[in-house]
Amino acid sequence: MTPGLIVVTVTYSPGPHLDRFLASLGHATxxxxxxxxxxxxxxxxxxxxxxxxxxxxxxxxxxxxxGYGSAVNLAVRDYITNPANPVGAGDPEFFVVANPDVVWGPGSIDVLLEAARRWPRAGSLGPLIRDPDGSVYPSARHQPSLVRGGMHAVVGPIWKSNPWTAAYRQERLEPSERPVGWLSGSCLLLRREAFDAIGGFDERYFMYMEDVDLGDRLAAAGWQNVYVPSAEVLHDKGHSTGRDPARNLAAHHESTYTFLADRHSRRWQAPLRWVIRAALAARAGLVVGNSRRKTRRR
Structure with missing residues (x-):
């Protein structure tokens, strides 16, 4: 008998998005x-x-x-790894984590599960994600190295077609099933063994970068992050983050520093961390200030 499947979603006044999420889920598997x-x-x-x-x-x-990662971890502990909970009778190998503003494409979860059998070292698998206008969101990316990620952050807002952003976001690659650096946390099929092995999401990230960090730690532990574009979902992103864009921009920069400081944590790298902190603080000041001015004009 095919086991059931547990889908974890984090809600924070999701409005009508949640009904669309739940109503379309029956078509996904x-x-x-x-x-x-x-x-x-x-x-x-x-x-x-x-x-x-x-x-x-x-x-x-x-x-x-x-925050996102901490709420997911709590749900996993209470409903998936807790043997006393009858909901824990779901699939012993896999579960899904998705935002409540996702609309599921036909068969999307089953396609991810089929791909997981082809990739036995896949710790996470992610679908092709479309924006509401039908365009493909670059949800499968390289890890943000200092040069590639740094140039994306610095020149990306003013030079959209710069080569560093294109390389980081893998925008010039045709969608294909392949391992990548990390996958958008808005929709993931996760292998329970891999998720447990790395301790789940790092709870220091309140919002943003928790999926980048998850992909990096999975890879460091010998697992793969596999992009499966034959599975499709639509993501009406920003339904909650758009409520206070200035605060969320500040949180994004703080999370970015946490991620980079972790990867350059040796004592002799302290000057590099100071430079990263100063650069991110300067950039945050500009984009947060700009966001607040736009909000006041509205």
Whole structure:
């Protein structure tokens, strides 16, 4: 008998997105799916409404706005690795993590599961992600090296077609099934053995970069991050991050420093960390200030 599948999503007043997420999920797989909503403090009532409408949905109140990775880890501990919980009778090998503003393409989860059999060292697998206008979002990327990531950060906002951004985002490659540096955390099929082996998401990241960090640590532990463009989802990204863009831009820069400082943590690299910190602070000051001015004009 084919086991069920657990899908974890983190909710924070997701509004009508959550209903579209749950309604389209039945088209993504032939398996019975249990959705665990790790709720970070929703006030719009949509998670409670989902419980009433969808019998296979479960609501886990995290108790505070823990951030994305911490909420996922809590849901995994309570509903997947906890043998006392009957929901833990899902697939012993895989589970899905996805944002509640994802709309599932037909068979998308089953296609990811089929690919996982072809890639036995895949710790994470991600689909092709489309933006609401139908364009392909560059969700499969290289790890951000100092040069490639740094130039992307510095010149990307003013020179969109620069070669460093194109290389980092792999924009000039045709979609193909292949290992990559990291995959967007908005929709991932995760191998439980791999996720457990690295301790799940790093909870120091409140938002942003937790998926980059996850992909990097999976690779360091001998696993692969595999892009599977034959599976497709639509992502109406930014439904929650758009509420306070200045705060979220600041959080993005802070998370970026955490990621880079971890990768250059030796004592003799302290001057490099100082330069990274100063450069990110300067960039954050510019983009956050610009965001606040735009908000005031609106």
């Amino acid at each position: 032939e398996r019975r799916v249990t959705v665990v909503m790790a709720d970070n403090g929703s006030t719009d009532g949509s998670p409670e409404a989902a419980i009433a409408q969808y019998p296979d949905a479960r609501l886990l109140h995290t108790g505070a706005n823990l």
